[in-house]
Amino acid sequence: MLADALLGGCGGSSADGAASTAALPTNPQPVPADPLTAASVSVAASAAGNIGAGFAGLSYEKSSMALPRFAPGNGALIAMFRQLGPSVLRIGGNSVDTTQWAPSGAGQTSGEVAPSDIDALAGFLQASGWQVLYGVNLATSTPAAAAAEVAYAAKSLGPSLYGIEIGNEPDLYGGKYFSTWSLADFEQLWGQFRAAILQAAPDVQLTGPADAGNIGTWTVPFGEQVGSGQIMLLTQHYYRGNGQSASSTVAELVSADPNLVADLATLKAGAAAIGVPFRIAETNSFYNGGADGVSDSYASALWVIDHLFTIAQGGGIGANLHGGGDGDGYTPIADSDGVVVAARPEYYGVLLMVLAGQGNLLDTTVAAGALNVTAYAIRPVAGGLNVVVVNKDSTQNLRLSLTTGLAVNTAELLLLTGPALDATSGVAIQGASVTPEGGFAPAAPYTPDIAGGVVTCYVPAASAALIRIN
Numbered sequence: 001m002l003a004d005a006l007l008g009g010c011g012g013s014s015a016d017g018a019a020s021t022a023a024l025p026t027n028p029q030p031v032p033a034d035p036l037t038a039a040s041v042s043v044a045a046s047a048a049g050n051i052g053a054g055f056a057g058l059s060y061e062k063s064s065m066a067l068p069r070f071a072p073g074n075g076a077l078i079a080m081f082r083q084l085g086p087s088v089l090r091i092g093g094n095s096v097d098t099t100q101w102a103p104s105g106a107g108q109t110s111g112e113v114a115p116s117d118i119d120a121l122a123g124f125l126q127a128s129g130w131q132v133l134y135g136v137n138l139a140t141s142t143p144a145a146a147a148a149e150v151a152y153a154a155k156s157l158g159p160s161l162y163g164i165e166i167g168n169e170p171d172l173y174g175g176k177y178f179s180t181w182s183l184a185d186f187e188q189l190w191g192q193f194r195a196a197i198l199q200a201a202p203d204v205q206l207t208g209p210a211d212a213g214n215i216g217t218w219t220v221p222f223g224e225q226v227g228s229g230q231i232m233l234l235t236q237h238y239y240r241g242n243g244q245s246a247s248s249t250v251a252e253l254v255s256a257d258p259n260l261v262a263d264l265a266t267l268k269a270g271a272a273a274i275g276v277p278f279r280i281a282e283t284n285s286f287y288n289g290g291a292d293g294v295s296d297s298y299a300s301a302l303w304v305i306d307h308l309f310t311i312a313q314g315g316g317i318g319a320n321l322h323g324g325g326d327g328d329g330y331t332p333i334a335d336s337d338g339v340v341v342a343a344r345p346e347y348y349g350v351l352l353m354v355l356a357g358q359g360n361l362l363d364t365t366v367a368a369g370a371l372n373v374t375a376y377a378i379r380p381v382a383g384g385l386n387v388v389v390v391n392k393d394s395t396q397n398l399r400l401s402l403t404t405g406l407a408v409n410t411a412e413l414l415l416l417t418g419p420a421l422d423a424t425s426g427v428a429i430q431g432a433s434v435t436p437e438g439g440f441a442p443a444a445p446y447t448p449d450i451a452g453g454v455v456t457c458y459v460p461a462a463s464a465a466l467i468r469i470n
Contacts, residue, residue: 029413029446032397032460039368039398039459041375041389043405049313049361051378054087054131054162056308056350058332059282059320061093062135065117066110069324069338072123076340079438080333080347081128084354088162089125090281090320092135092210096168097177099137101149115152122156131162133207133281133320136197138167138189139177143196151200163205163233165281166193169212171219183218187225194230207233210281215263220270228275233317235281236267243286243295243329250299250421253285254372254392257310264314271315280311280319285346290329298418298427298462300330301349305390305464308353309376312361321350343434345418345427349464351440352416352429356386356466371396373459377404384470391459394421402455402467409470411455412445416464 058081064070069077070089081089098111105114125132134153136146150164167173167190174181186209194206208231209222215236223234240257241248271278285295285303294300304321311319323331332347333340359380364387366375372392379385385406391398418427427433430442448457448467459465 027444027447029448029458032458035396036399037369037371037396038401039366039371039373040401040403041367041387042365042403043377043385043387044363044365045405046363047360048363049315051312051358051361052317053358055312055318055358056084056354057088057090057318057320058084059090059092059322060324061095062091062099062113063093063095063110064324064338065091065099065113065121066108067338068108068120069335070124071120071338072127074124074338076437077333077335077338078124078128080340080343080434081130083434083438083440084347084350086129086131088133088318088320089130090133090135090165091121092133092165092168092282093322094168096135096165097137097139100141101137101145103148103152113149115156118153118156122158122160125157125160131160132157133162133165135165135168135210136193138170138193139173143193146193147196147200150197150204154201154204161204163207164197165207165210165235166190166197168210169237170209171211171214183221186218187222190226205232207231207235207279207281210235210237212237215266215270220266223270223274223276232276234267234271234274234276234278236263236278237282238263238280239284239287241286243288243291245286245291248286248291248294250294250297253294253299253303254421257307260307260310261314264311264316268315277317278315279317282322283307283319284322284330286330289327292328293422293424295330295346296328296344296424297421298345298423299421300344300346301416301418301427302390302392302421302462302464304346304349305353305388306374308350309361309374309388321346340436340438342436345424347434348416348427348429351434352388352414352464352466355414355429356388368398371398373398384468387467387469388464389459389467390464391461392421394462397461398459400457400459400465402457403453404455404469406453406469408450408453408455411448411450411457411467411469413448413457413468414442414445414466415460416466417460418462421462
């Protein structure tokens with residue numbers, strides 16, 4: 001670890017005293033308090049994945065449709081979605097298999113979904129610019145009921161309907177819904193529902209299997225069985241661990257996750273074999289609602305950046321972060337019966353990634369000693385280069401040298417910050433918090449020093465930086 005407390009700030013001349021070839025910064029970045037550690041990030045020309053439209057999505061329980069949450073008049077939630085979108089909302093979760101289609105229902109009734117609920121969702125999606133991956137009951141419904149619901153949804157939602165998901169986590173149905181249960185049982189039942197749905201709504205796109213785990217024994221074999229002719233997207237769920245476990249700590253959350261990398265490799269190979277993409281259609285930090293004081297902490301903002309970029313590097317076309325409500329566990333947006341309470345720390349991590357844009361990911365090399373630092377580079381379609389650096393060390397500030405191999409004319413930096421990794425409030429991007437009404441007005445970006453094609457700036461302890469280069 002190299003102490004660097006005597007080095008100058010990010011503004012002004014280059015480190016060797018030569019005049020900078022770029023214009024002097026107009027908003028120099030403040031020098032963080034000691035300790036300072038020298039670090040570097042190099043960006044290569046080799047591809048490392050892609051981030052396309054709708055990559056960072058959200059996921060909610062089907063029971064949400066009994067609340068005034070997804071309605072065209074919910075302006076605050078629409079504004080929150082618009083900050084992150086357009087993207088894909090997934091309606092599913094455990095409650096999908098206990099929610100019944102009620103074609104004559106009054107709407108906003110627990111345990112059922114009525115035409116007016118779908119119409120309200122349609123208005124919400126139109127206002128927010130999002131699409132929906134819509135789940136229907138497999139475990140406790142019938143093919144006829146599912147087909148009728150999908151037929152109505154297809155008509156009401158129109159182009160806002162991204163796809164249909166049949167059931168939720170079917171690999172866990174055994175002992176929960178059925179005394180005996182196997183992959184073959186699921187495939188047979190799923191096929192019956194699929195046939196009925198396509199007879200009623202022949203143009204809808206189907207996805208699956210939305211398993212909780214068991215990628216090698218359920219998800220990939222299911223994909224091989226149905227093939228690309230029956231699904232347009234292979235879907236899987238992923239959580240870091242059990243929210244009720246003592247090991248589900250802040251330190252665990254911000255550490256590397258080799259299980260995710262291995263699972264993505266299996267999914268990528270399985271999806272490629274049948275010629276469809278794959279998506280992590282339900283995910284968050286720790287399952288069972290999250291770990292109190294961890295999943296709702298500032299650490300989740302830094303974790304989710306790594307999580308989403310790792311999924312992109314692993315070949316996924318997107319991820320849907322599960323949430324809803326105002327408990328002490330996970331949710332990007334906290335709400336009370338559909339009324340927005342606040343943007344949670346996790347929301348800010350998603351927002352920073354969205355601000356980094358869409359495009360091809362490039363390989364990066366990080367040199368920061370033993371510090372917990374990661375970096376990602378995106379080459380947007382419109383040009384330039386955007387680099388995200390995540391410093392998860394709680395005490396060490398970085399004096400960062402960024403080398404891109406490109407001519408650098410201008411650079412600007414936005415910082416994601418929080419009081420401490422275990423803080424549950426006080427999170428901001430460039431000094432600005434997202435208001436409960438969905439407003440976001442960050443301060444002017446910092447303008448780092450540019451010398452000899454190297455961008456020099458600071459990434460404070462427990463922060464993430466978005467550096468935009470042209």
